Amino acid sequence: MTPKFGRGRTIARGEDGFEAALLGTSFNAHDPGRRPALIVQANDEAEVLAAVAQARAAGLAIGICSGGHSWSQNHIRDGGMLLDMSRLDSIAIDAGNSTAIIGPGCLAGDLDAALAKQKLFFPVAHAYTVGMGGFLLQGGFGWNSRATGMACQSVIGIDVVLADGSLVHASETENPQLLWAARGAGPGFFGVVVRFHLKLRPRPRYVGMKAQVFRIRHLEAVMSWADRVGPDVAPFVEFQLVFNRKAMGIFAHGIEILTPVLADSHREARAAVAFIDNSPVRRLASFTLPLLPLSLGMMMKAGERTLFLPNTRWTADSMWMNTPIDPLLPALRRIADTQPGAPSHALWLNWNAPPSRPDMAFSLEARTYLALYGGLRGSTSTPRDESWATDHMRALQADSIGIQLADENLGRRPAAFMAPANLARLDALRAHHDPEGRFNPYMGRVA
């Protein structure tokens, strides 16, 4: 993402600055080759209303971006209007009522920094520069989300411009079907959100992380152990395993165990990560770091300096799975063997979804999550590197129940992303609120 330079303007394809404005919307440095006819960089709500009216009058389809972190660059389509919401990035915190109203262009890290000053918390995304707009709409796997729920569960209202040009508020009691859809429709939402109303929580008193690193030759032993202990790991511990060709500390192909903890006390946090020190695979580890106090801001920035580098051509793909890990071990070994160089990485995440959630569009999750992030830099990549994430996820399709919209790759590999009944309800809402298809649909759907 390029920094936000001055006031936004409207730029037609062919005009000076169009290419820079378009590609500057995207965290992913890949050029998808798609080109809209027009970019509208909205400065405020009035300009959003004017842009939707203009698109209606001209019969243009609308693509929207806030932080531009869609791996698939969902907002960049051929033809139509691209509505860039990144300048609507306000943050207004009401500490007395534990609520906040934010613009969709507000960044995860900026919101967290503002909340930290008031000892408040919201489960923002794990990387500093992720836009809250797209993050909240797809569900939002934020910090501590296993304990606090999906971030969208803490969205208590939205202000949205619909296809008919009206600006409406939606909450549990007012237009509740729009709030239902905004909690999980992600890149298939049928309106422009200009504000999110959030419920805040007290900030956890202890934030830290424990890490352990293994050589990749121990993959089978480490993954089998992690899969076995995952269900017993406390919900306020994020238990993540990352395959990395330049693993932390060993600078060689390895598996990083990264366990951020957001707890009430250091003692509680230490007890919750003790399973790593006591594990049967600990003697295979190259090293183990003690539990270290770290701020969320530090962890967010560190992630973007190590795993999620900008100026990189990314392809991400993902799968939810309920199957035990044993039959998947050969596939995980193939993923590691063919993994391109850093910053490409594979993430295995212990999730163990709760038995039920409130009724909302977000409706697909499972025991474990596997995501591949192919990140290429320079011009030396091979076609196999380019399609590493997509190819391996396609090969594992039979073991998966679907994907996360956070890491969707629907344009290249359509897959299930919502429970069928929820998708049918979302389709009906879209047909009602956007009968002419003003807002771009998902880039791909399974039949």
Ligand SMILES: Cc1cc2nc3c(=O)[nH]c(=O)nc-3n(C[C@H](O)[C@H](O)[C@H](O)COP(=O)(O)OP(=O)(O)OC[C@H]3O[C@@H](n4cnc5c(N)ncnc54)[C@H](O)[C@@H]3O)c2cc1C
């Ligand atoms: C480095 C990195 C780290 C990430 N970490 C996490 C994480 O920890 N947890 C997680 O859940 N996800 C994570 N993601 C995924 C991320 O949440 C999604 O890609 C999300 O869509 C990004 O939001 P955005 O506003 O930045 O993206 P955008 O690309 O701007 O938006 C994505 C899509 O959302 C829709 N949209 C955006 N804004 C609006 C709006 N105002 N009104 C209506 N529709 C809109 C559009 O369809 C758009 O194409 C990460 C992604 C990256 C690149």
